[in-house]
Amino acid sequence: MFTLEDIDGVEIDRRAALYGPLADAVRELIDATIRTETDADVIRDVEATVRAATTRLRDRQIDGAYGVRFTPDGTGMPWGNAVVGLRNPIAPPLDIERDEDGRHHSRFTLGAAYEGPPGHVHGGVCALVLDHLLGMTASPGDKPNFTGTLTLRYRRATPLGPLHAEARIDRVEGVKTFVVGTLSDAEGVTVEAEGVFITPAWARD
Numbered sequence: 001m002f003t004l005e006d007i008d009g010v011e012i013d014r015r016a017a018l019y020g021p022l023a024d025a026v027r028e029l030i031d032a033t034i035r036t037e038t039d040a041d042v043i044r045d046v047e048a049t050v051r052a053a054t055t056r057l058r059d060r061q062i063d064g065a066y067g068v069r070f071t072p073d074g075t076g077m078p079w080g081n082a083v084v085g086l087r088n089p090i091a092p093p094l095d096i097e098r099d100e101d102g103r104h105h106s107r108f109t110l111g112a113a114y115e116g117p118p119g120h121v122h123g124g125v126c127a128l129v130l131d132h133l134l135g136m137t138a139s140p141g142d143k144p145n146f147t148g149t150l151t152l153r154y155r156r157a158t159p160l161g162p163l164h165a166e167a168r169i170d171r172v173e174g175v176k177t178f179v180v181g182t183l184s185d186a187e188g189v190t191v192e193a194e195g196v197f198i199t200p201a202w203a204r205d
């Protein structure tokens, strides 16, 4: 669902300033929900407050998921995305930078909400982050390339906390773009990734 939104940069900024802080607040709520040891009556009271807040937000809402929206000048708003979504509290979210040579990289922090092994990042979350980063790297122009195959080698457990991920295109063969990347902590690489990203038939020349 790629949809065009006829709005300008001022309106994008207004919406980002409105919805971004809400998602940040819910991220903090998720972390606090996992880690709280406060009294039972406080927890029940907070539960009622959260349910009431949810009811207020549902007063008016879109049908289904947010989709990926674009403005007429090509600015993307993947705000519901599970990795970078500005409106998605599940997303860490990653802020991904692109170098002139096409490499993509991101520094981010994964906390308690992303735990798998004790104190460490869930393997599926490592895959989530790397899939998105490699996918963005594979799609530098206006053509999307979707994950065909993603192969991961978990060299050692990834600790929760500050992390770094990077990716680059290895080669392009027709509709297939081969991308490699890594996830690292301060000590070095924890996960290596290789992906084959494919231009779907509907987007081919």
Ligand SMILES: CCCCCCCC(=O)SCCNC(=O)CCNC(=O)[C@H](O)C(C)(C)COP(=O)(O)OP(=O)(O)OC[C@H]1O[C@@H](n2cnc3c(N)ncnc32)[C@H](O)[C@@H]1OP(=O)(O)O
Pocket: 131, 132, 133, 135, 136, 139, 144, 145, 146, 147, 148, 149, 174, 175, 176, 196, 198, 199, 200, 201
């Ligand atoms: C903008 C950035 C966003 C980042 C998003 C992050 C990435 C994502 O999470 S995308 C979501 C996850 N991926 C998907 O849902 C993809 C689902 N699959 C599909 O849409 C299709 O099967 C797709 C596009 C992968 C392949 O399309 P399809 O029409 O089947 O390809 P087809 O024409 O048969 O094959 C083309 C070539 O790709 C190869 N190929 C097909 N599928 C795969 C695969 N899964 N793995 C590896 N190679 C494959 C074929 O062998 C063929 O190779 P060759 O040209 O050498 O013969």
